[in-house]
Every structure is written in structure tokens, then in C-alpha cells.
Amino acid sequence: HFTGHVVSGEGPGRIIQIESHHELQGFHCLAARPETGEIYEQVGFEWHDEYGELHTHYFDFVVVQTDGAIIAYSVRPSYGVSDAFFEEMCRISDQARKAGFVADVRLLTEEDLDPIELFNAELLHSVRDEDPEADEAARKAVRDMQGIETLEALRDRAGCGAMGFRALIRLIRSRHLQLVSHERISPKSQVFKREQV
Incomplete structure (x- = not known):
């Protein structure tokens, strides 16, 4: 199991906890995008299943964009996106948007990462000092x-x-x-x- 941290932002920055290499790659891409203002990790949201039972879903990243929109990301390898997981994420997304918790919920797999964007994002992060x-x-x-x-x-x-x-x-x-x-x-x-x- 991969765990680690990365420093986000300028100067001394802020430490972001990472739980997979794919999460690290997703972080780099999100951080390099011009619309990204702030990134927060492992943000909890309470939702209820079809039986009314409460659960907490932790979004891997919540991005506050420069225009003020708040976007939540769940990072998963594509092999981990089953029909049941996708259905659950649709339910969570619907409840999070209706509650005004976020403007949108997005699923980020390795297939969503543009290799050029990833290369440049990692390079941009490497020269932050x-x-x-x-x-x-x-x-x-x-x-x-x-x-x-x-x-x-x-x-x-x-x-x-x-x-x-x-x-x-x-x-x-x-x-x-x-x-x-x-x-x-x-x-x-x-x-x-x-x-x-």
C-alpha cells in the first residue's frame, strides 16, 4: 500500500496526504490547472443509502476553483470502478450537489490523466523552490x-x-x-x- 505526502502551494506550502501513486498523479494535474485555487484532501460527506442508513464518504480531493466553484474528486484505478461503486458514487454525487456541499463530483481514473498534462504538472511541481x-x-x-x-x-x-x-x-x-x-x-x-x- 502506497502512502505519502506532497507539499502544495507556494513558499512553505501545506502538506497534502496521499494514499496512492495514482492519487499523487491526480494531485499534480489538479494543482497545475489554472482554474485550481485550493486543494483539500480526504474531505468527509455524510450520505444515506437506499435504506436510509447514514455513511461517510471521504472525497480524495476537494478543489476550490478560482471562480469559487467547489468540485469533489474521487480517485480510483479503473479496475476498481465496478457497477456497484459507480451507482454508489452517483447517489453520493446527487446528495452532495443537492445539499450545496459541492457544485460537482468527478471520478478520476488513470484513463483520465493526459500524459502530457501529467508530465508538465510533475515538472512544474519539481521546480517550486x-x-x-x-x-x-x-x-x-x-x-x-x-x-x-x-x-x-x-x-x-x-x-x-x-x-x-x-x-x-x-x-x-x-x-x-x-x-x-x-x-x-x-x-x-x-x-x-x-x-x-
């Missing part, structure tokens, strides 16, 4: 950019080698830079300035 010198050099390179440029060209302009490349990825993470295409982040990736740095 600041490097003041490289970060300032990357910000200067981005301030001076015009139109679309490759990360490689910006890295060379920043002059910090691999540290500069990681600093540029942090600018993608902070949404100051945006990829032109849906692709795995690499030195050849083209980006444009989304916000001033």
Missing part, C-alpha cells in the same frame, strides 16, 4: 521578450544555464509565461508572455 538569482535573471529575460520565443532562447538570454531553465518553468507555473502548444515542456517549447513580470 525559489532560486533568487536565477529567478531574477529569468524575469529580466522575459521582460525584454517580444512575441513568441523558445524557452531555450530565453534560458540563453538569462545566462544561468539549467538554473535559468528551471526559473523559466517557475514563470510558467506562476502563469507569467504560457506554452503556445499542448506539448511536453522542453527547451524547444515556444512560450509567450501572459503577464508582466
Whole structure:
């Protein structure tokens, strides 16, 4: 059985408990999405079955989006999604939405994870620690950019080698830079300035 934790957010962040590798992958993808504001794990919701008996379902993640919508996620391997489980989740989802607990409930399996999104999300998380010198050099390179440029060209302009490349990825993470295409982040990736740095 896999258990662990991951640090969420900027700076010292907040520790999120994880109970499977698939949950970790789901967390990375959810955390990297621009609509995600906050993520909470193992949030309980009381629901009743067809006989009126009360149960508590723990959503693996509850995401408060930047627009204020609250979305609950249950993370399961696809082989664990039986007809009985799906029927139970439909009942829980219906009750959670009607109670105003969440706006929506979503089931997340490994089949729902885009490999490109997952690669980029894990990369964005891996560079979360600041490097003041490289970060300032990357910000200067981005301030001076015009139109679309490759990360490689910006890295060379920043002059910090691999540290500069990681600093540029942090600018993608902070949404100051945006990829032109849906692709795995690499030195050849083209980006444009989304916000001033």
C-alpha cells in the first residue's frame, strides 16, 4: 500500500496526504490547472443509502476553483470502478450537489490523466523552490521578450544555464509565461508572455 505526502502551494506550502501513486498523479494535474485555487484532501460527506442508513464518504480531493466553484474528486484505478461503486458514487454525487456541499463530483481514473498534462504538472511541481538569482535573471529575460520565443532562447538570454531553465518553468507555473502548444515542456517549447513580470 502506497502512502505519502506532497507539499502544495507556494513558499512553505501545506502538506497534502496521499494514499496512492495514482492519487499523487491526480494531485499534480489538479494543482497545475489554472482554474485550481485550493486543494483539500480526504474531505468527509455524510450520505444515506437506499435504506436510509447514514455513511461517510471521504472525497480524495476537494478543489476550490478560482471562480469559487467547489468540485469533489474521487480517485480510483479503473479496475476498481465496478457497477456497484459507480451507482454508489452517483447517489453520493446527487446528495452532495443537492445539499450545496459541492457544485460537482468527478471520478478520476488513470484513463483520465493526459500524459502530457501529467508530465508538465510533475515538472512544474519539481521546480517550486525559489532560486533568487536565477529567478531574477529569468524575469529580466522575459521582460525584454517580444512575441513568441523558445524557452531555450530565453534560458540563453538569462545566462544561468539549467538554473535559468528551471526559473523559466517557475514563470510558467506562476502563469507569467504560457506554452503556445499542448506539448511536453522542453527547451524547444515556444512560450509567450501572459503577464508582466
